[in-house]
Amino acid sequence: MNEPAASAAIRFDRVDLKRGARTILREASLEVRRGDVTAVLGPSGAGKSTLLYAITGELAPASGTLEVLGERMPRRSGRELFALRRKMGVLLQGNGLLTDLSVAENIGLPLRVHTDLPAPVRDELVRMKLAAVGLAEAGHLMPQELSGGMARRVALARALVLDPPLMLYDEPLTGLDPIACGVILALIRGLNDSLGLTSVVITHHVRETLEIADHVIVVANHGIVFDGTPEQLVQSDEPLLRQFLDGQPDGPIAFDYRREGRAA
């Protein structure tokens, strides 16, 4: 945690994130170290995905400083933003596989658009990425023919195909059975270590994610309420963190919905 900022893949310094007039995150400061698997946890609606949108440049910070891979966000033009996004792999919650393309065509799409590699080389790279996620023989299938776990692995292979140094996972375990969850978590950790990536896993699956994370950030109540190791999080006595970790229905995060601005 005390290493210099140069080793940070992502750095938030007193960043405010807003959607319209609504503040989602206030004065958020955090660092994601290069080479780590960082878990961003928090209850639904806490602003985890908003954090992801800020990192990918979809949402500009209202104030503060945000740097991704050493580049200041937001980028000055769409061209600059796309140049930075080529260095990021993003696994979306809904996978986002193009339904009119086969599995192999989906994975080969970024190669076709962003590189001048000849078709046989592209095909070989696609085959290697499919093999890396355990789907070497699934290249001919259409997305509609895949199970939820397989579709997530295909989306993971596609996100990795340009060998990005930074991987962002948005709720990678949602909707998966325990076996598929285990497969995806093993892939996230294994690929991070074998390819030397930096990974950010945004999720509310606490127990499973803590097993593979080096670093944990918890988002709640419009801010960062925890920043430390998984062990420190598990041992924390902070009531809000305990409510979240133990799944208590009521506590600092109220059971009853209250409109913004009204007293509890």
Next chain:
Amino acid sequence: MMALLSSLGQIGLFALRILRSLHLPRGQLRDIIRQCYAVGARSLPIVAVGGLFVGLVISLQGYRALEVIGAGSALGTAIGIPLYRELGPVLAAILFCGRAGSSMAAELGLMRATEQITALSMMAIDPVGKVVAPRFVAGVISLPLLTAVFCAFAIFGGYLQAVWVLGVDSGFFWSSLRSSVDLVEDFGQAFTKAAYFGVACSLIATHVGYHAEPTIEGTSVATTRAVVHGSLMVLFLDFILSAILY
């Protein structure tokens, strides 16, 4: 009024964005050909059947009217002129809006709802260039060709009704048709209208689909708008073009 101007401005900017995103290498040509099949070739049956029935009914009604003044043998003229000048391009475009425009809007709306468009953007691929431009170009190419098919089947339907049912002489039918329909004046202008309608229908369908709310209801609204706004725009443009061209 301001809302209407704002919508027109947004559609104009969207059209510019589509044109700027046209880079035929890197697979876009393949996407356009694929969409020509989806948008054009798969609309052929409905356009052909629609044209056939329109031809049958114009022939029937035209013959009844002409027979009153003893000019039943000029039925070819009564079919050819309205078909190429108005009915062919307009009806083919309205059928196109119903079949292909709704399909384009629904596909793009669903792509938005299932994060396919977001995924493209995250891969640093311009979604407009990848999924919108091929559909737009395919629509612009397909509608004039579909109009030709519509008119051909309408004439065939008119011929069947006139010669086989009403007993009009085949030679009179063809000669009146050929003498009244001019290649540039009628045939050419039918294609000019069809090209304009192709731009309008495809632009509206892709615009409403691409900007649909990412929900099931949003997709449904976009599909309806593609058909209703597209059809009304065809009728409006037809009036403007008829006033200019004839």
